[in-house]
Amino acid sequence: MADDERYTEEEVGLILSRAAAAQAGRSMTLPELEAAASEAGIDTALVRRAASDIRSRSDAPAVPSTGVFGPTILVYERRVPGRVDAGAWQDIVSEIKRRTKAEGGVEQLGKELVWASRRRNGVGRELQVVVTPRRDHTLVRVEERTGALAGGVYGGIMGGTFPFGLGWILPVCIAALEMPVLIPVFLVAWVYGAYLFSRTIYRTVLSTRQAELESLANGVSEVCCDFLDSSSTSGPSPRSLPANRDSNDA
Secondary structure, eight states, X not given: OOTTOOOOHHHHHHHHHHHHHHTTTOOOOHHHHHHHHHHTTOOHHHHHHHHHHHHHHHOOOBOOOOGGGOOSEEEEEEEEESOOOGGGHHHHHHHHHHHHOOXXXXXXXXXXXXXXXXXXXXXXXXXXXXXXXXXSEEEEEEEXXXXXXXXXXXXXXXXXHHHHHHHHHHHIIXXXXXXXXXXXXXXXXXHXXXXXXXXXXXXXXXXXXXXXXXXXXXXXXXXXXXXXHHHTSSXXXXXXXXXXXXXXXX
């Protein structure tokens, strides 16, 4: 095998993956990965991005079951390798406002950033974003409580259609069929149909919310990665965000 032989992009990937497989019994920290990449001529910033992407893909959304009505809380978590300090708060809040378009406020609790949406007169989303620096990584948590949404959908559809159901079930069973005994059967069938319709609507809305929250979690994680990348340069760092600052657009 000649030393000056060149390999295609696909062959390079296969060679490196096989070499990595040979190291399968050994775990490596992020600094060790960066050191190995630097020796191979690979930009360490790309290593951090790749590590963040791997963590993001492995972090599945935590959606607890709440019985027949479906989940009433959605949680997405991302783990970004490396610490993000308060100098990145301004950038993170700007990303949250850009993606959510929701009215909210931000609070800095020690080294932790907490952004929460505001509901006015019981209207609005219950959304929260928490960015927590740990010893060797930063945890991004996006959470939304959808109990009010579930109550509005199920209560509005089932409660609104019940009188209409009575309006046709009673005349049909009593006058047309002359079988009042069928009234409970028709009512149960009507209520169950309204429930299935409500569940379909709620699941559809929930699916849209899940996509939005996942996109938000990924966006905040990308900002954290960008800040980590830029922190290794000599350029100025982003401005710090004061505690209890309102995040509403002026």
